[in-house]
Amino acid sequence: xxxxxxxxxxxxxxxxxxxxxxxxxxxxxxxxxxxxxxxxxxxxxxxxxxxxxxxxxxxxxxxxxxxxxxxxxxxxxxxxxxxxxxxxxxxxxxxxxxxxxxxxxxxxxxx
Amino acid sequence: xxxxxxxxxxxxxxxxxxxxxxxxxxxxxxxxxxxxxxxxxxxxxxxxxxxxxxxxxxxxxxxxxxxxxxxxxxxxxxxxxxxxxxxxxxxxxxxxxxxxxxxxxxxxxxx
DNA sequence: CAGTATCCGATACGATACTG
DNA sequence: CAGTATCGTATCGGATACTG
Numbered sequence: 001x002x003x004x005x006x007x008x009x010x011x012x013x014x015x016x017x018x019x020x021x022x023x024x025x026x027x028x029x030x031x032x033x034x035x036x037x038x039x040x041x042x043x044x045x046x047x048x049x050x051x052x053x054x055x056x057x058x059x060x061x062x063x064x065x066x067x068x069x070x071x072x073x074x075x076x077x078x079x080x081x082x083x084x085x086x087x088x089x090x091x092x093x094x095x096x097x098x099x100x101x102x103x104x105x106x107x108x109x110x111x
Numbered sequence: 112x113x114x115x116x117x118x119x120x121x122x123x124x125x126x127x128x129x130x131x132x133x134x135x136x137x138x139x140x141x142x143x144x145x146x147x148x149x150x151x152x153x154x155x156x157x158x159x160x161x162x163x164x165x166x167x168x169x170x171x172x173x174x175x176x177x178x179x180x181x182x183x184x185x186x187x188x189x190x191x192x193x194x195x196x197x198x199x200x201x202x203x204x205x206x207x208x209x210x211x212x213x214x215x216x217x218x219x220x221x222x
Numbered sequence: 223c224a225g226t227a228t229c230c231g232a233t234a235c236g237a238t239a240c241t242g
Numbered sequence: 243c244a245g246t247a248t249c250g251t252a253t254c255g256g257a258t259a260c261t262g
Contacts, residue, residue, distance in 0.1 A: 004219040011211030012140045012204060018214070020131060022234085029123045038244050049236050054245065075243040076242080085214065092210055093123065095203040100122025102199065103129070108115040133254085149224050160256050165225065186223040187262080226261075233254070241246075 002063065018063050019089065023048055023056045028086065029093055031066065035081045065089070113174065129174050130200065134159055134167045139197065140204055142177060146192045176200070 007014045019025055026045050030036055036044075041053055057080060060066040065086035071077040082089075118125045130136055137156050141147055147155075152164055168191060171177040176197035182188040193200075 002218070004215060007215055007218070010137070010140070011208045011215065012136050014211035014215055015207040016133060016136050020133060020136065022127060022131060025123050025127050025131065026121070029121070047236095050245075051237090051247095052235060055234090070244090073243095074242095076245085078244060085217065088213065089210060091206040092203065095206045096126040097122045099200060099203055100125035103196065104115060104118055104122065104125055106196065107113070107118070158256095161225075162227095162257090163255055166254090181224090184223095185262095187225085189224060224262095227259085229256105229258085231254105231256085233252100235250105235252075237249085237251105239246105239248085242244095 015092070018065065019060075019092075021056070023052055024060060025093065025096065027053075027056055027060065028065070028082070028089055029097075031080060031082045031086065032090060032093060035079045037080070038078055041080075060086070126203070129176065130171075130203075132167070134163055135171060136204065136207065138164075138167055138171065139176070139193070139200055140208075142191060142193045142197065143201060143204060146190045148191070149189055152191075171197070 002017075008017060019028065023045065026048075027041065030041060030044050038053070038057075041057075042048065042050070045053070057066065057068070061068050064083055067081050067083050069079045069081075071079070113128075119128060130139065134156065137159075138152065141152060141155050149164070149168075152168075153159065153161070156164070168177065168179070172179050175194055178192050178194050180190045180192075182190070
């Protein structure tokens with residue numbers, strides 16, 4: 001977990017530091033719907049490799065945005081869900097959804 | 112400029128594709144305040160290299176999010192500003208600002 | 223002033239093989 | 243099932259030198 005001092009002064013830079021890459025917003029988007037298992041992410045996020053998925057899940061957990069629960073069963077079952085902090089990202093995701101939709105609509109209309 | 116077909120189906124993925132990297136949100140954050148010149152970005156975005164700044168400004172221009180105006184003077188003056196599409200990113204930036212602020216506050220309180 | 227060109231290291235990412 | 247380990251590639255990004 002990062003400390004307060006390690007984060008940039010600018011809040012936008014802080015957000016970028018925590019979720020600003022190719023995969024994290026997609027992982028978080030999925031978790032907004034509820035709990036998800038490792039294998040389910042691989043289906044719902046086209047193109048993500050096992051390694052990239054693992055690394056990003058670990059980083060999100062480390063930063064306190066998601067929670068990981070492993071059930072000691074055979075075969076093993078691991079569930080991921082948003083923490084309260086992670087859930088508070090919803091306004092960002094909603095804004096991204098709305099903007100992405102509008103951008104594609106505009107392009108499709110060649111306006 | 113990308114075509115509609117080249118963008119991912121998911122609107123969140125589309126947004127990530129267009130502004131989801133280390134520097135673009137910071138450039139856009141600055142332009143929300145108004146027109147800005149090349150050299151001014153270098154002061155207001157600590158740590159950005161000339162190359163990274165140039166590449167990201169070109170990409171944002173290519174995707175229709177910012178506009179570039181070069182004034183034929185000596186010494187040359189170039190101004191960047193948001194397009195209408197770029198300005199429509201404001202809700203995302205606002206949400207990022209609010210979330211980053213809250214995240215840092217929470218960390219500083221060790222809650 | 224606002225870039226471009228080049229080099230190079232760091233990091234991100236994907237593919238494959240293997241494991242508790 | 244849910245990973246870890248390893249390797250190779252690709253992209254990102256910083257430093258430096260140079261230019262209209």
